[in-house]
Amino acid sequence: MFKTAICDLFSIKYPIIQGGMAHLGTSELVSAVSNAGGLGIIGAGNSEPAWVRQQIHNTRQLTDKPFGVNILLLSPFAEQVVEVVLEERVAVVTTGAGNPGPYVPKLKEAGVKVMPVLASVALAQRLERFGVDAVVVEGMESGGHIGEVTTMALVPQVVDGIQIPVVAAGGIADGRGLVAGLALGAQGVQIGTRFVCSQECIAHPRYKEKILQAHERSTVASGQSTGHPLRCLQNRLTRQFQKMEKAGASKEDLESFGRNRYYQAAIDGNLEDGTIIAGQIAGLVKDIKPVRVIIDEMMSEAEAIIAGLKNSYTDG
Numbered sequence: 001m002f003k004t005a006i007c008d009l010f011s012i013k014y015p016i017i018q019g020g021m022a023h024l025g026t027s028e029l030v031s032a033v034s035n036a037g038g039l040g041i042i043g044a045g046n047s048e049p050a051w052v053r054q055q056i057h058n059t060r061q062l063t064d065k066p067f068g069v070n071i072l073l074l075s076p077f078a079e080q081v082v083e084v085v086l087e088e089r090v091a092v093v094t095t096g097a098g099n100p101g102p103y104v105p106k107l108k109e110a111g112v113k114v115m116p117v118l119a120s121v122a123l124a125q126r127l128e129r130f131g132v133d134a135v136v137v138e139g140m141e142s143g144g145h146i147g148e149v150t151t152m153a154l155v156p157q158v159v160d161g162i163q164i165p166v167v168a169a170g171g172i173a174d175g176r177g178l179v180a181g182l183a184l185g186a187q188g189v190q191i192g193t194r195f196v197c198s199q200e201c202i203a204h205p206r207y208k209e210k211i212l213q214a215h216e217r218s219t220v221a222s223g224q225s226t227g228h229p230l231r232c233l234q235n236r237l238t239r240q241f242q243k244m245e246k247a248g249a250s251k252e253d254l255e256s257f258g259r260n261r262y263y264q265a266a267i268d269g270n271l272e273d274g275t276i277i278a279g280q281i282a283g284l285v286k287d288i289k290p291v292r293v294i295i296d297e298m299m300s301e302a303e304a305i306i307a308g309l310k311n312s313y314t315d316g
């Protein structure tokens with residue numbers, strides 16, 4: 001069984017971090033990931049601070065292992081969620097969709113481990129200087145808000161640009177992806193889409209089913225013209241959105257049309273009017289399993305691949 005700097009940093013058994021998914025990173029999934037040896041992450045999204053606090057309490061009822069909170073920096077409640085995290089003495093914070101620089105000193109002073117999710121070398125270097133502990137480097141294969149560079153190209157460039165540990169994200173759902181991330185110089189992986197199709201994830205069964213039916217070209221990155229591209233599965237909503245974009249709709253109209261639709265898909269199971277967030281790796285996900293099985297299989301597959309690579313290349 002291998003350990004990496006990410007395992008030591010967060011006191012976890014396996015270098016597997018759960019993506020901080022809004023509405024789906026709840027105590028059920030978070031505690032299952034942490035209990036299975038990874039790092040579960042509560043997805044604060046645009047939720048009210050009281051909801052985040054409740055999720056922290058619920059998670060503590062279900063696990064005594066470390067877990068984190070993902071703060072969506074675009075949320076109107078971002079600052080208040082930081083306060084909740086400090087009051088509740090949460091061990092780890094990941095952030096998304098922005099520069100968490102202003103919050104870093106406060107979190108670090110309180111002993112919180114900070115790991116921003118980002119999509120560029122420049123921001124990784126800036127945040128290393130701010131004193132963050134590690135970064136999650138997210139390629140454009142990922143579900144949700146994305147940058148412009150693939151995991152394959154971005155991860156090694158960030159690894160070479162900073163000294164702190166890197167976690168690879170985007171396009172990873174099994175042991176092969178884990179080994180690939182390590183081969184690119186990352187010390188761990190972040191997993192989103194695969195965990196949506198776990199037994200513990202509270203996503204609506206129709207949402208999970210839609211991911212199981214996906215193939216490699218089922219996702220689209222819509223909203224390029226708004227400056228906030230979002231990868232999700234194609235449906236009536238994304239087709240309407242694309243029509244509006246083609247017709248030259250304003251940024252404001254597009255953003256208000258697309259706003260707050262995650263809940264509809266993820267929880268209500270409205271697959272036509274909701275945003276069905278998933279990464280390009282959705283096509284690889286073929287079954288719904290307990291989190292522990294997903295993680296155990298990922299680790300044993302990775303170990304078999306590493307052993308196989310050694311056997312094929314060291315003597316030849």
Ligand code: TUI
Pocket residue numbers: 072074095096097098099117118119123138143144145146147228230
């Ligand atoms: O954040 C995510 N994934 C998300 S956030 C989200 S909610 C949302 N809704 C509408 C528009 C935008 C977001 C759904 N999925 N992943 C982490 C991530 N962060 N990917 C890319 C980035 C990122 C992008 C630009 C981080 C920083 C950044 O730079 C900002 C700056 O100020 O330099």
